[in-house]
Amino acid sequence: MSGEVAGEVRVVVAVVLQTVVVVVAAPFLVGVLRQVRARWEGRVGQGLLQPWRDLVKLARKEPLQASGSTVVAWVAPVVVLGSGLLLAALVPTVTTAGPARLPADLFVVVSVLLVGTVALGLLGLDAGSAFGGMGSSRHLTIAALVEPTVLLAVYALSVPVGSTALGPIVEGRLADPGRVVAPAGVLAVVALAIAVVAETARIPVDNPSTHLELTMVHEAMVLESSGRDLAAVELGSWLRLSVLLALVANLVVPWGVATAGDGGPGLPALALGVVAVVVKTAASGVVLATAEVFMAKLRLFRVPELLTGSFVLAFLAVTGSYVIG
Amino acid sequence: MSLRGWLSLARRTGRIAEPAVPRGADSAGAARADAGILAGSVQVRHVDAGSCNGCEIEVAAAFGPVHDGERYGARLVASPRHADVVLVTGVVTRNMAEPLRRTVDATPRPRLVVAMGDCARDCGVFAGGYGVVGAVKDVVDVDLEIPGCPPRPEAVVEALRTVTRR
Numbered sequence: 001m002s003g004e005v006a007g008e009v010r011v012v013v014a015v016v017l018q019t020v021v022v023v024v025a026a027p028f029l030v031g032v033l034r035q036v037r038a039r040w041e042g043r044v045g046q047g048l049l050q051p052w053r054d055l056v057k058l059a060r061k062e063p064l065q066a067s068g069s070t071v072v073a074w075v076a077p078v079v080v081l082g083s084g085l086l087l088a089a090l091v092p093t094v095t096t097a098g099p100a101r102l103p104a105d106l107f108v109v110v111s112v113l114l115v116g117t118v119a120l121g122l123l124g125l126d127a128g129s130a131f132g133g134m135g136s137s138r139h140l141t142i143a144a145l146v147e148p149t150v151l152l153a154v155y156a157l158s159v160p161v162g163s164t165a166l167g168p169i170v171e172g173r174l175a176d177p178g179r180v181v182a183p184a185g186v187l188a189v190v191a192l193a194i195a196v197v198a199e200t201a202r203i204p205v206d207n208p209s210t211h212l213e214l215t216m217v218h219e220a221m222v223l224e225s226s227g228r229d230l231a232a233v234e235l236g237s238w239l240r241l242s243v244l245l246a247l248v249a250n251l252v253v254p255w256g257v258a259t260a261g262d263g264g265p266g267l268p269a270l271a272l273g274v275v276a277v278v279v280k281t282a283a284s285g286v287v288l289a290t291a292e293v294f295m296a297k298l299r300l301f302r303v304p305e306l307l308t309g310s311f312v313l314a315f316l317a318v319t320g321s322y323v324i325g
Numbered sequence: 326m327s328l329r330g331w332l333s334l335a336r337r338t339g340r341i342a343e344p345a346v347p348r349g350a351d352s353a354g355a356a357r358a359d360a361g362i363l364a365g366s367v368q369v370r371h372v373d374a375g376s377c378n379g380c381e382i383e384v385a386a387a388f389g390p391v392h393d394g395e396r397y398g399a400r401l402v403a404s405p406r407h408a409d410v411v412l413v414t415g416v417v418t419r420n421m422a423e424p425l426r427r428t429v430d431a432t433p434r435p436r437l438v439v440a441m442g443d444c445a446r447d448c449g450v451f452a453g454g455y456g457v458v459g460a461v462k463d464v465v466d467v468d469l470e471i472p473g474c475p476p477r478p479e480a481v482v483e484a485l486r487t488v489t490r491r
Contacts, residue, residue, distance in 0.1 A: 042338050047396070061409075061435070062434045062435075211402075225407075
């Protein structure tokens with residue numbers, strides 16, 4: 001009995017550590033993305049610490065709200081940040097272990113994603129500005145096309161494991177590396193990667209550094225937020241980006257992640273897990289930023305074509321995983 | 326251009342930013358006590374109150390690859406709610422006087438207003454024009470001025486560095 005309790009405690013420690021690591025590292029990942037982009041453009045760049053400096057400064061500023069805005073204006077940022085934190089705890093980044101009572105299966109993770117998405121959409125509508133409403137409408141259109149792809153892609157990955165929880169899926173790929181290069185697995189990961197790019201508002205679906213209100217999606221919804229509200233929304237979106245990028249990295253290169261094992265992961269495994277996930281996510285960030293430099297944003301009316309394509313890949317992956325395993 | 330063409334262009338170009346120069350002395354305007362939390366990170370909202378677009382070209386140059394204002398922690402943003410500094414260019418025309426006041430009001434405190442260019446400081450060549458309300462300081466409180474017609478990008482970066490203190 002005491003062994004079980006000790007195991008439970010170690011799992012909780014592992015999950016808390018994972019959340020802290022993701023929160024500390026998420027702004028650095030954004031710094032890496034901006035820095036890589038700056039270097040490709042011949043600029044010096046603002047340095048990896050800049051997103052953290054921005055966050056600290058925003059949190060210390062007086063938050064202003066537009067006249068006519070409602071309770072949504074300060075609740076939505078908290079919900080966005082909360083969904084980001086919950087994702088950081090649930091999705092296997094540092095460790096695949098999770099508390100037994102906390103369901104971390106596919107549907108829970110997608111629902112948590114969707115709660116943040118809807119909160120952000122409501123935030124855009126709240127102030128009643130034209131650009132915010134346009135941003136929300138686009139954001140939810142994209143979300144409606146992306147969520148089924150995420151569900152299907154992760155479902156395809158779950159077929160060989162027999163569980164829709166993300167932890168066992170990553171562990172299964174670690175135990176049987178053949179699955180990483182299996183055709184159905186490759187299709188599912190590619191579909192998931194496209195969905196992640198759309199979900200986190202990166203090029204070619206959205207441009208995170210645009211100043212052009214007519215093409216904005218994510219940026220348009222946060223135009224009216226300021227001070228600590230803006231800090232919460234920014235950190236929440238960065239957490240979502242980091243977690244999803246780390247998940248894709250862990251699916252492609254599962255080695256290094258701390259497995260649940262007997263009685264929870266030990267300290268050496270956790271330390272290795274932290275180093276591994278930081279290296280993997282930074283590397284995938286460099287790849288993502290480099291791809292963005294050489295790509296233009298898609299016209300909004302072409303985005304559904306891209307997302308439908310990723311849905312088809314996910315569908316083929318599901319079919320393939322039943323037919324050829 | 327092919328991908329290989331882009332890659333070789335990026336390699337040949339390398340880093341084209343000017344070498345960083347040491348920061349000059351702090352000016353009185355930016356040394357206000359409440360601006361201390363802006364050290365290291367300053368978001369700039371640019372407002373054209375009636376400019377001839379000469380200053381706009383210099384603002385673009387100040388944040389372009391050569392002068393790279395971003396390396397000192399300054400960044401242009403799309404909304405006054407995200408901003409710490411309102412960078413005003415041009416004389417204040419009748420149609421822009423109220424929008425300028427509202428933009429400054431929409432900027433959360435602590436905030437600074439920077440008047441850029443001779444027109445924004447004292448109306449320049451447009452002084453006495455029938456559509457001109459006045460200089461920026463006649464409409465909103467100004468904390469920092471950048472002289473020049475138009476000011477050089479170095480002067481813009483230098484002024485923002487007195488706020489970011491980097």
